[in-house]
Amino acid sequence: MDPKVPSLYVHVPFCTAICPYCDFPKVVYRESWSRAYLSRLQEEAKARCDGTFSTVYVGGGTPSCLKAEEFDELLSFFRGYLEEGGEYSVEINPETLTEEKADILARHGINRVSLGVQSFHPKTLKTLGRRHDEATVVRAISLLRERGIANINLDWMYGVPGQTREDVAYDIARFLAMDVPHVSAYSLILEEGTIFAAKKIEPCSDDVQQGMFESIRDALEQAGIKRYEVSNFAREGYRCRHNLTYWRDEHYLAVGLGASGYVGDERYVNTKNLTKYLAGEYEGERETLSVQSRIEDFLLTNLRLVEGFEIRRFEERFGPEAYGSKKEAVDALKGRGLLEEEGGYLRTTSRGMDLLDAVLLELF
Numbered sequence: 001m002d003p004k005v006p007s008l009y010v011h012v013p014f015c016t017a018i019c020p021y022c023d024f025p026k027v028v029y030r031e032s033w034s035r036a037y038l039s040r041l042q043e044e045a046k047a048r049c050d051g052t053f054s055t056v057y058v059g060g061g062t063p064s065c066l067k068a069e070e071f072d073e074l075l076s077f078f079r080g081y082l083e084e085g086g087e088y089s090v091e092i093n094p095e096t097l098t099e100e101k102a103d104i105l106a107r108h109g110i111n112r113v114s115l116g117v118q119s120f121h122p123k124t125l126k127t128l129g130r131r132h133d134e135a136t137v138v139r140a141i142s143l144l145r146e147r148g149i150a151n152i153n154l155d156w157m158y159g160v161p162g163q164t165r166e167d168v169a170y171d172i173a174r175f176l177a178m179d180v181p182h183v184s185a186y187s188l189i190l191e192e193g194t195i196f197a198a199k200k201i202e203p204c205s206d207d208v209q210q211g212m213f214e215s216i217r218d219a220l221e222q223a224g225i226k227r228y229e230v231s232n233f234a235r236e237g238y239r240c241r242h243n244l245t246y247w248r249d250e251h252y253l254a255v256g257l258g259a260s261g262y263v264g265d266e267r268y269v270n271t272k273n274l275t276k277y278l279a280g281e282y283e284g285e286r287e288t289l290s291v292q293s294r295i296e297d298f299l300l301t302n303l304r305l306v307e308g309f310e311i312r313r314f315e316e317r318f319g320p321e322a323y324g325s326k327k328e329a330v331d332a333l334k335g336r337g338l339l340e341e342e343g344g345y346l347r348t349t350s351r352g353m354d355l356l357d358a359v360l361l362e363l364f
Contacts, residue, residue: 005263007055007245010041010078011256012063013274016096016131027274034070036278037257042077044255044282052083053253055242057090062116064096071101075108087112087241094140095132106147112240113144114153114184120174121167124160134174141178151238153182158216159209160188161201168212172219181238185216186231210354230304230353248309249301258284265289295322299363303356308347329362 013027014034027033056078066074075090082088089112090105105113119125120134137154144152156175158168175183188203203209217227225233229247232240245252254261258272271277271284289297295318302309315323330346333339338352338359352359 005251005253006053007057007242007250007252008045008049008053008078008081009242009252009254009256009259009261010045010056010058010074011060011254011259011270012041012058012066012074013037013061013257014065015060015062016065016093031067033274033278034066037274038070038073040278040280040282041074041256043280045078045081048253048255048261049081052081053086054083055087055089055245056082057242059089059091059114061091062093062096063090064092064101068098068100068104072104072108075104075110079108082109089114089240089242091116092140093132094136097140097143099143102143102147105144105149110149112151112153113149114155115140117154117175118157119160119167119171121163121170124157124163124167124171127160127162128157137178141180151182152180153184153240154178154180156183156185156216157188158185158212159204161203163204163212165208165212165215168215172216176219176223181225181235182240183220183225183233184231185213185220185233187213228306230356247301247305249298255282265294291318291322294318296360296364300360303346303348303360306347306353308345310345311341312344314346326363333359333362 014030014037015028058074058078063074064071079088088108088110090110091114093116115137116130117132117137118128118130120137122133125133141152144150154175156171158171187209204212217233220233221227225235227233228239229243232243234240251263252261253263254270257270257274257277259270261268266286266288268286269284270282273284298309298314298317311323330339330341333352334341337349338355340347340349340352348356348359
C-alpha cells in the first residue's frame, strides 16, 4: 500500500429493505450471505491494506442492519486499521440502532455517525420508503450522545416527488431542533437502475429544488452550521475528514462489494456481483487515468469545496503549464463572477457553486 493513502472505505451492502431512490450496491439482508460476506471482506482488507489510516468509513447499504454479533465483528476488525486519533465513521439507519448496537459503537471507538434520516415529514418518508419517524431519530441521537458520540451527521433529502416548500419548512424546523454539528443535504437524483427510475417518477423542477436548497442553506448557516462543500454543512471542527479525502482528490482504498478506490494514477471498482464477491473474485474494473482525466478529477472534486484549492498544489501535481492552459477560461469565469482568486487559492463564488456544472464544463 502507498503510505500516502490516508483513508479506507468499507462497504456493507445489506439493507432491511431497498429504498426506491438508492443506486448503491445493495441486497436485502440474509444471514447466510452476511456471514460469508464478512469473511470475504476481511480477506480482501488483509490483501489490500498494509498499515493504518487516518480515517475509516463504514458505509452501505445499512451496516447497522447486521445482527449485533456481526456488527461487533465488523467494527472490531476494522478498528485495527485506524491510526491513533483517527476518524472512525459508520452509517446507520435510525430504526436499526438498538442499545446493544450503540454499546458496540462506543466499545470499538466509533467517533462519527451518519444517520440516514432524509426527512421528518411523514409524507416524504413514505414516498422515500423510509421506515422511521421523528421519535425514532430522537431516540437514536440520544443513544449516541449517552455514549459520548457527539459527532453526528444527519442526511437530508429534498426535491422529492410531491414535496412542497411547506414540507421543506417542516423539515427545516425539525433538523435544526436535533442540534447536530453536521448535515448533508442532497437533492433527489433519479439514477438508472432504481425503483423510481423504473417507474419514471419525476423529481421536482430545477427551479423548485434550487428554492428548497436556498431555504435549507440559509437556515443552517443562520444556526452556525456553515456550508463547506456543495451539499455539506458543519459547525467549526466537525467537517467530515474522510469525505475531505475525496473532495481534495487524495488517494483512498476501498473494500467490499462495488467499492471504488483510487491509488496513484489508477482507479478500481470492485465487482457488484455478490456471487462473485463471495467466491473471492473481488475486483471488477481497473483504469489507468490519463493526465487530462486526473486534471479534470482534481477540478471536479476540489471546486466542490467552499475554500477551493491552493493553486500551488495544482501546479506541483500537474506542472505550471497545466494551470497556465486554464488561465483564459479561469479569467473569463472570474470576469462573470463565477470564480475568484485570493491568497493563492482558486474557488467558486456562491453563484459559481450553484452553477458548478457549467463552470466545470468551461474549465474542461
